[in-house]
Amino acid sequence: MNELVCGDCWRREHLTFVQRLDPAFIRHGSRYLCPEHRALRAELSWATGPVHRPIPDPTQNRAA
16 A cells, blocks of 8 residues: 555546546646656656756655
């Protein structure tokens, strides 16, 4: 039960296409992403310009 699940993979498997577009189902903030989706997000943020922040790896310690 404590296993991390990629947020994007979970959305793809459990929500319909319409639900994924609905703002009520969109959660902002940091969450765990699998390496595939982390790379995709990094690629998209690089293509759109410096406006977006890189998505932090949840295993990294922010206090350091």
